[in-house]
Amino acid sequence: MVLESVTSASAETPLTEPLVYSVYTGTPVAEGGDTDVPTAARLGLEPPRYCGRCGRRMVVQVVPTGWTAKCSRHGSVDSSDPTRR
Template identity: 60%
Template sequence: MFCDRCGNQAAEGDHTACAAARELEPPRFCPECRRRMKVQVVPTGWTASCVEHGTRTA
């Protein structure tokens, strides 16, 4: 598994800053394959799409 904000291994390193930032912004990397996701932000939320694993929403 990968950090969906920085793209590094989720089990390695300190992701405290990533967790804090994720409360305010959408994910940038797919947590399953580490690919950069296509992100669209709208006033009601966001949509992030990975070509391999589909779409995530908030």
């Protein structure tokens, strides 16, 4: 029974749409979208540092093969996740 609740909770990640906060700056996203994306992030070189759902700073680990990011409320996401932005 505990396994079922973990599985359903894992469907919501820090990068699940709709994003309320910018994943690179932690500021609220305007209605028109996030326009202040750093150049390194646009090139895919910078991992998200803030949870897009709650705006909390995430624990990020960068390794040569990618990165992982973990929000204390919304779980983990990594660079191989196909649902990331």
